Amino acid sequence: MSITEQKKIEEIANADYKYGFVTDIDAITLPKGLSEDIIIKISEIKNEPKFLLEWRLKAFRHWQTMVEPDWANIHYQKIDYQDISYYSAPKEKPKLNSLDEVDPKLRETFEKLGISIDEQKRLSNVAVDAVFDSVSVATSFKETLSDLGIIFCSFSDAVKNHPDLIKKYLGTVVPYTDNFFATLNSAVFSDGSFVYIPKGVRCPMELSTYFRINAANTGQFERTLIIADEGAYVSYLEGCTAPRRDENQLHAAVVELITLDNAEIKYSTVQNWYPGDKDGKGGIFNFVTKRGVARGINSKISWTQVETGSAITWKYPSCILQGDNSVGEFHSVALTNNYQQADTGTKMIHLGKNTSSTIISKGISAGKSNNSYRGLVKVTKKADNARNFSQCDSLLIGDKCGAHTFPYLDINNSSAQVEHEATTSKIGEDQIFYLNQRGISTDDAIGLIVNGYCKEVFKKLPMEFAVEAQKLLGISLEGSVG
Amino acid sequence: MLLEIKNLHAKVEGKEILKGINLNINEGEVHAIMGPNGSGKSTLAQVLAGREDYEITEGEVIYNGKNLLELSPEDRAREGIFLAFQYPVEIPGVSNTNLLKTAMNEIRKYRGQEALDAMEFLTLLKEKMKIVELDQSLINRSVNEGFSGGEKKKNEIFQMAVLEPQLSILDETDSGLDIDALRIVANGITKLKSDKNAIIVVTHYQRLLNYIIPDFVHVLYKGQIIKSGGKDLALELEDKGYDWLKVDKFQVTG
Ligand SMILES: Nc1ncnc2c1ncn2[C@@H]1O[C@H](COP(=O)(O)OP(=O)(O)OP(=O)(O)O)[C@@H](O)[C@H]1O
Ligand SMILES: [Mg+2]
Numbered sequence: 027m028s029i030t031e032q033k034k035i036e037e038i039a040n041a042d043y044k045y046g047f048v049t050d051i052d053a054i055t056l057p058k059g060l061s062e063d064i065i066i067k068i069s070e071i072k073n074e075p076k077f078l079l080e081w082r083l084k085a086f087r088h089w090q091t092m093v094e095p096d097w098a099n100i101h102y103q104k105i106d107y108q109d110i111s112y113y114s115a116p117k118e119k120p121k122l123n124s125l126d127e128v129d130p131k132l133r134e135t136f137e138k139l140g141i142s143i144d145e146q147k148r149l150s151n152v153a154v155d156a157v158f159d160s161v162s163v164a165t166s167f168k169e170t171l172s173d174l175g176i177i178f179c180s181f182s183d184a185v186k187n188h189p190d191l192i193k194k195y196l197g198t199v200v201p202y203t204d205n206f207f208a209t210l211n212s213a214v215f216s217d218g219s220f221v222y223i224p225k226g227v228r229c230p231m232e233l234s235t236y237f238r239i240n241a242a243n244t245g246q247f248e249r250t251l252i253i254a255d256e257g258a259y260v261s262y263l264e265g266c267t268a269p270r271r272d273e274n275q276l277h278a279a280v281v282e283l284i285t286l287d288n289a290e291i292k293y294s295t296v297q298n299w300y301p302g303d304k305d306g307k308g309g310i311f312n313f314v315t316k317r318g319v320a321r322g323i324n325s326k327i328s329w330t331q332v333e334t335g336s337a338i339t340w341k342y343p344s345c346i347l348q349g350d351n352s353v354g355e356f357h358s359v360a361l362t363n364n365y366q367q368a369d370t371g372t373k374m375i376h377l378g379k380n381t382s383s384t385i386i387s388k389g390i391s392a393g394k395s396n397n398s399y400r401g402l403v404k405v406t407k408k409a410d411n412a413r414n415f416s417q418c419d420s421l422l423i424g425d426k427c428g429a430h431t432f433p434y435l436d437i438n439n440s441s442a443q444v445e446h447e448a449t450t451s452k453i454g455e456d457q458i459f460y461l462n463q464r465g466i467s468t469d470d471a472i473g474l475i476v477n478g479y480c481k482e483v484f485k486k487l488p489m490e491f492a493v494e495a496q497k498l499l500g501i502s503l504e505g506s507v508g
Numbered sequence: 509m510l511l512e513i514k515n516l517h518a519k520v521e522g523k524e525i526l527k528g529i530n531l532n533i534n535e536g537e538v539h540a541i542m543g544p545n546g547s548g549k550s551t552l553a554q555v556l557a558g559r560e561d562y563e564i565t566e567g568e569v570i571y572n573g574k575n576l577l578e579l580s581p582e583d584r585a586r587e588g589i590f591l592a593f594q595y596p597v598e599i600p601g602v603s604n605t606n607l608l609k610t611a612m613n614e615i616r617k618y619r620g621q622e623a624l625d626a627m628e629f630l631t632l633l634k635e636k637m638k639i640v641e642l643d644q645s646l647i648n649r650s651v652n653e654g655f656s657g658g659e660k661k662k663n664e665i666f667q668m669a670v671l672e673p674q675l676s677i678l679d680e681t682d683s684g685l686d687i688d689a690l691r692i693v694a695n696g697i698t699k700l701k702s703d704k705n706a707i708i709v710v711t712h713y714q715r716l717l718n719y720i721i722p723d724f725v726h727v728l729y730k731g732q733i734i735k736s737g738g739k740d741l742a743l744e745l746e747d748k749g750y751d752w753l754k755v756d757k758f759q760v761t762g
Contacts, residue, residue, distance in 0.1 A: 451600070455561075460597040462581035463557050463590075464611035464667065465618070474610060478601025478650070 056113040062086060065213055068113050072182055075189055078196075085202035085212035092206045098369040099398040099430055100338050102311065105276055112214045112247070170230070177222040178233055181249050184220035191222055195253055199282035199319045199346070207278040207340075208315040211247045215280070218249040223258035223289075232488050234263040248279040254289035256322065261292040263491060277336075279314045287322030287349065292330070294487055298498050299335035306365030306394075309337025316343035317373075320352035320381075328355035329372065330486045332495040334502040337366060342400065344373035347381035347409075354383040357483045359495070361502050362395030362427070371401040371432075376412035376442070385416040388480050391427035392503055398430040405442040412442045420450040421479050423472065423503070473500050509570075510535050510706050511675060516567035518555050525551045527731035528567070533675070536703035540717055540742060541710045543728035544750050549710045550594050552728070553679045557591040558584050571675070585611075586618035588674030592664035592681050594710075599651040604663065605633065607651050608670050615671065636669040640696040657684035665693050669700055676700075677708045682716040694719030714746040727753055 056064060065086055069079040094105075171178050177188060185192050202212035223229050254260055277299070283291045293316075302309025312335075318327035329343035345354030356372035374383035383403065391397040397420065405412040420429035431448055453475055461471035476499055477484070484492045511533040518526040525548045533539055541549055555562050556569065558581030569576040576584060599607070613623040624632065633647060640662050652660050661681050668676055678697070682690055697720055701707060709720060717725075717739065725741040726733045727750070735741065735753055 454597075456597050457599050459557075459559055459581060460593065460599065461607070461611075463585050463593075464607065464671070465582050465585035465615040466607075466610055467580075467582050467614075470610065470614070474602050474606065475599060478599070478603075478606075481601060 055111050058111045059108045060086075060110070060112060060214065064112055068214060068216070071113065072185070074185055077189075077193055078185060081197065081202060082213050085209050086214075088203050089206070089209040089213055092209060094206050098340055098400070099396065099432075100340060100367040100369050102338055102367075105311070107210075110276060113216055174227050174230070175224040176227060176229055177220065179220055181215070181218040181220050181251070184251075188220070188222070191253070192220075192251070195251060195282070195284060197282075199284060199317050200280050200315050205315060207313040208280050211249060211278045211280045211315070215247040215249040218251075218279070220250070221252040221260060221262060223254045223260045225255045226257040227255075228258070229260040232261045232263050234265065246275070246277045246279070248277075250279070250281040251284075252282070252291055252293070253284045254286065254291050254325075256286045257288045258286075259290045261488065262294070263488065264293070264295045265297075265491075265494075275310050277310055277312045277314070279316075281314070281316040281343075283316075283318030283327055285318070285320050285322060285325035285327055285349075285352075288324045289322060290326040290328075291318060292328050293318070293343070294491055295329075295331040295333075296487075296491055296495050296498065297331065297333045297335050297339075298502075300337075301335050301364065301366050301502075302337040304364050306337070309366070310335065311338045312336040312341065313338075314341045316341065317346065318344070318354075319346040319348055320354060320378075321348050322352070323349040323378070324351045325349050326353040326355075328353075328357070328486070330355075330357040330483065331359070331370075332480075332483070332487070332491075332498065333358070333360040333368060333370060334498045336368075339366075339368040339370055341368075341370045342372055344375070345383060346375045346377065347383065347412075348377045349381075350378040351380045352378055353381070355486075356383075356385045356387070356401075357486045358387045359390070359480045359483045359499070360388070360397060360399075361390040361499060362392070362397045363502055364393040364395060366393075366395045368396070369398040369400055371399045373402040373404070374414060376403075376405040376409040376414070379408070379410045380412075381409060382413040383415075385414070385418070386482055387416075387418045388483055389418070389420045389429050390423065390476060390479070390499075390503075391420070391429050392423035394426045396428045396430070398432060400432040400434075402434040402436065403444055404436040405439050405444070407438045409439050410441050412439065412444075414442075414444045416444075416446045418446075418448045419479070420448075421476070422450065422452045469503075472503055476503060509533070510572060511576075512570040514568050514570075516552075516555070516569060517565045518551060518562045519565055520551070520562050524565070525562070525731055526555065529728075529731070529733060531726065531733065533706050533708070535674075535706055537724065538701065538707045538709060538720060538722045540722040540725045540739075541708060541728055542712065542725060542742065542745055547728045548731045549728050550679055551731075553591055553594075553677045553708075553710060556584075556677060557581060557589060582614070583618070585671075585673075586615045588705075590668050590671055590673030590676045592661075592668060592676065592678040594679040594683075596652045596655075596660040596664055598653045598655075600653050602651050604647045604649060604651050608633070608667060611667075611671060632670065636666060639669045639699055640666050641692050642666045658686060658689050661685055662689060662693055665696055669696065672700075672705075674705045675708070676705070677710070679710045680712065681709075682711055682713060690716065691719065714742045717742050729753065 056067060062083060065082050069082060200208050202209055221233060252262060283293060285291055299310040299312060320327050327345045333339055343356060347354050354374050360368045360370050362368050371387060372385055385401055387399045389397040389399055399418045401416060403414045418431050422429055429450060433446055435444060437444060453472060458468055458471045477496055484495055487495060509532055513529050513531040516526055516529040517524060529552060543549055551562060564577055609629055616623060642662055646659060646663060652663060655663060661684050664681060685693055694716055722739050725737050725739060727735040
């Protein structure tokens with residue numbers, strides 16, 4: 027990152043959390059609390075087919091039997107699930123043919139976020155499906171995509187227009203019984219994105235969604251489903267910002283990815299949700315279940331994430347390598363500062379023969395934060411010649427933060443080759459002084475070192491995202507030393 | 509005068525290391541500082557570069573008419589002070605090129621000059637690499653990471669060549685260099701010398717001074733300069749060691 031770029035970032039950072047404004051828009055918001063009635067209501071508002079309502083209700087009944095997990099290395103005040111409103115949508119949801127028809131207030135919000143929906147202003151190759159709170163308001167580049175037979179729409183639209191695909195794939199990667207947060211999501215999910223790439227099609231542009239949590243005390247329960255049919259390829263980008271709130275806000279999303287024979291999905295996330303203030307007040311609770319199944323032979327799923335936000339992050343994007351010769355990748359930068367807590371990592375489950383997985387995890391802790399990597403590599407009996415390479419690095423800035431690594435191995439086939447490397451390093455005063463002595467300020471010195479440390483992961487991101495990710499790290503680390 | 513050190517006292521962790529240093533340096537001069545281990549040579553170098561671990565308890569340092577002790581380490585660098593470290597630091601993930609480009613443009617910005625573009629910068633690097641015969645592969649690697657002892661020292665002088673400082677402080681740059689490298693690096697330093705800049709060479713050995721002829725040689729002992737002389741003083745030290753000076757000093761003060 028150039029120094030001028032960094033200076034700009036510092037200005038932004040000094041202005042506090044830039045995205046901490048609230049849009050004043052009338053919203054339909056359901057009363058707080060969770061019950062079968064509420065779920066029926068959500069399903070009704072959304073005009074859903076019966077199978078989906080039943081699926082939601084099964085999930086809800088199952089959820090009631092579950093207890094919130096406490097194994098992660100995170101600490102927070104218990105969430106009162108009856109004190110959350112499970113549905114909020116902009117009141118008027120007119121059918122829009124063009125972006126000009128979008129509510130000007132909403133557009134203003136997106137502009138402030140730096141997301142310009144206007145196609146001229148768009149980075150030329152990115153189609154955006156913008157999710158405002160729980161309902162999609164605008165979708166662009168639809169036509170180019172539909173010419174290729176690609177479906178890229180809100181989850182609700184997919185339910186309406188492609189119920190067969192939803193019925194066939196929903197919950198096949200993350201079943202409604204999966205875990206406390208995923209089950210809750212299955213019961214109450216409001217909207218999200220749906221992507222289907224047909225056989226042999228290479229999606230010609232990066233698909234992108236921006237999420238944003240707006241209404242106060244509204245849980246955000248997104249559901250994303252991406253299917254790459256035989257020989258298909260897609261790169262999907264997810265970016266998140268949330269306005270500032272004092273109460274903690276819950277976010278429990280589910281993402282399911284499916285690749286059939288010879289297909290590939292690249293899923294990239296840059297997450298900078300409000301992390302809370304310097305004293306640890308406020309911030310998003312981010313409990314996310316992301317999982318892909320490489321169902322077909324020679325298929326590939328890769329997760330790349332840059333996590334700088336949220337008060338709490340609980341997230342393990344995983345790959346189930348079911349098809350022979352399938353490949354799973356996980357590249358992660360997780361940064362925590364002040365009082366942020368992150369417990370994140372991945373699971374690589376090797377089921378097919380000759381499957382291989384790579385895990386590159388870069389944790390950065392500053393302030394009084396806690397950063398944990400938790401990863402599982404599982405090789406089942408029939409998974410001959412499985413290979414895994416894991417590298418988990420931790421970087422500490424200052425001496426009040428923590429970094430922890432919890433690698434789990436479960437190897438049931440003797441032909442497996444599993445390699446694990448881990449390092450912990452600290453940005454030393456002598457390194458900073460060395461750079462100071464060459465004319466570089468302390469903030470810039472930290473920026474140089476941190477960006478160098480994350481280079482391997484940034485390389486995996488699409489260009490514009492990589493630039494944004496670097497800026498975010500700069501903002502998040504502003505003044506963390508000295 | 510380029511640098512004027514007046515009665516400089518510095519301490520670290522409650523212990524006084526520099527006990528009243530006086531030293532004047534003009535443009536175009538080379539000063540050698542010698543002295544036994546632990547006498548305070550590196551401390552003096554680090555204090556001049558602005559390391560905050562050392563507390564200045566007395567004295568002043570005027571550099572180019574400015575109060576040096578008031579400037580941050582990065583501003584001192586931008587004002588033209590360069591320290592070739594006795595123990596160069598490894599910075600994983602940051603390439604030598606990236607460090608130099610950032611440093612160069614920060615320094616230029618401070619001086620109100622425009623940033624060099626990529627081509628100009630690369631041309632400059634190529635030219636400067638020749639001065640110390642630095643291997644191309646080293647400039648793309650992370651700063652000092654996995655460099656041999658000698659390569660690290662060479663790299664310091666390469667950085668000096670690129671940044672063109674006005675006052676260079678070379679802290680035992682000769683240690684760790686093989687015979688050929690010593691000649692190459694020393695000749696490189698000589699090429700960088702001009703009547704506009706000055707060099708402080710901290711060394712234990714006469715051999716470096718065969719190439720870089722000093723105008724003055726100072727002996728630092730227990731935090732004070734106890735003897736100054738011309739280039740012959742280095743030869744005398746090589747011959748006799750420091751003991752005769754310690755006695756001298758004892759007689760003077762006792
Ligand atoms: N940060 C520090 N903490 C404690 N003591 C220090 C520190 N820095 C220097 N010293 C002490 O100050 C004294 C002078 O050290 P310095 O490194 O300046 O010596 P030197 O003359 O460069 O020696 P050498 O020839 O071995 O490089 C030594 O006794 C050293 O142990
Ligand atoms: Mg020394």
